[in-house]
Amino acid sequence: RVWPVALCQGLSGLSLGMIVPLLPQLVGVLGLSVQDYGFATSVYGATRMMGNYPAAALCELGRVPVLSTSLGLIGASFAGLTAIKGAMGLVACRAVAGFGMSGSMTSSTAYAVDVSNVLNRARTVAPVTGAFAAGATVGPMVAGYLSSVTTMNGTFLASAAVLCAAAGASRLGIPETARRTAAPTASMGQTDWQKWAAIMREPGVPAVVGLTAIFNMIYSGAQITLLPMMLTQNLGWGVAGIGMMFSGMNFINAGGAPAVGRIADRIGPQILLGPACLGIAGALAVLPQAQDLSLLVPAAGVWALGNTVMMTLPQTFISSAVRPEMRVQAIALLRTAGDLGFLFGGACTGSLAAATSLGTALAGTGALIGAAGGLFTAKMMLPVA
Structure with missing residues (x-):
């Protein structure tokens, strides 16, 4: 039952992948500055973070309406890119896309958790994130083809049409699951903020x-x-090479997600989180030394596999750690923490690279996630009092 939702996320990733390569071109056509583009990107991250809380509250009323409405919002924001005239229009469209993305991811993850149980949760949730990564892998190639046979605005409208079709199909064809957790519970008298505080008191959360x-x-920051x-400054790569690198990493994310889910269901998701972070740390330590593909490709592969674990299993862990009626709020809490880190990552690492060097900044990010992974592993090994 999760595959229709995974398909919606795949189409969402496809549309997003179609849009991202065209945004710099749109900025040039509108005569905007790099600062304008950076501000619009920051607004997207901020609204994606702020949307997690209301999305979780709305998901309590129904997963499918939130999913279909969110997909429609993203599609509308992409269509709106064809009509904007300046920086404020770009900011507005990216803000709407951020709210839509938070609702889409929260509702689809909640749906996957609803149709799973503790024995198969990881491999049930994995197709949702894997499908998004698969769509994001194909998106730039589709955008390249469409750009060669139509205009930039035509590509924007095509991506919007895909999302609007997915929104309609999800609303009509996916059965609702929210009523499974609609029975009165002790947590129903709590505010959402009180629920978040209660969730944070659960072991391991x-x-x-x-x-x-x-x-x-x-x-x-790093990726x-x-x-x-x-890749540009040290290895002299162009846009095509960078696109292939990111497509390859997304391919590993999409292909590795089901296998990671099956392993996690057998041994527990928390067992894999620490080693995944340590693997990413090792890749980040090696990358500054890479002068050719012989070192770059294995490091990027390990990094992508670590990403696969970290993009899937925290949601599986936190969904199993809390009571069923708290799961949507737990997912929203986790996504908010992730979006907060995402919001500050680029600025912090960019400033570090400007003050030192790219190699130092990459090594610094590797040291940070390596330390975090080591501490997490040590904490998980401690006996629960």
Whole structure:
């Protein structure tokens, strides 16, 4: 039952992947500055973070309406890119996309958790994140083809049409699951903020929430910000090479998610989180030394596999750690922590690279996530009092 939702997320990733390569071109057409583009990107991250709380509250009323409405919002924001005239229009469209993305991810994850049980939760949730990564892998190639046969605005409208079709199909064809947890419970008298506080008191949850925030900070800073700069400045790669690198890493994310889910269901998701962070740390330590593909490709592969674990299993862990009626709020809490780390990751690592060097910044991010992974592993090994 999770595959229709995974398909919606795959189409969402496809549309997002189609849009991202065209945004710099749109900025140039509008005559905007790098600062304008950076501000719009920051607004997207901020609204994605702020949308987690209301999305979780709305999901209590129904997963499917939130999913379909969110997909429609993202589609509308992409269509709106064809009509904007300046920086404020770009900011507004990216803000709407951020709210839509938070609702889409929260509702789809909650749906996957609803149709799973403690024995198969990881491999049930994995297709949702894996499908998004698969769509994001194909998106740039589709955008390249469409850009060659139509205009930039035509590509924007095509991506919007895909999302609107997915929104309609999800609303009509996916059965609702929220009523499974609609029975009165002790938590129904609590505010959402009180629920978040109660969730943070569950064993292991604070450690997973903190680790997720640090991972997303490293993902935003090291992979999104520093890696393209390193490939350009140190190795002389162009846009095509960088695109192939990111597509390859996304391919590993998509292909590895089901296997990671099956392993986690057997041994427990918390067992894999620490080693995944240590693997990412090792890759980040090696990358500054890479002068050719012989070192770059294995390091990027290990990094991508670590990303696969960290993008899937924290949600599995926290969903199993709390009571069923608290799961949507637990997912929203985890996503908010991740979005907060993502929001600050680029600025912090970019500033560090400017003050030192790319190699030092990459090594610093590796040291941070390595320390976090080591501490998490040590904490998980301690006996519960």
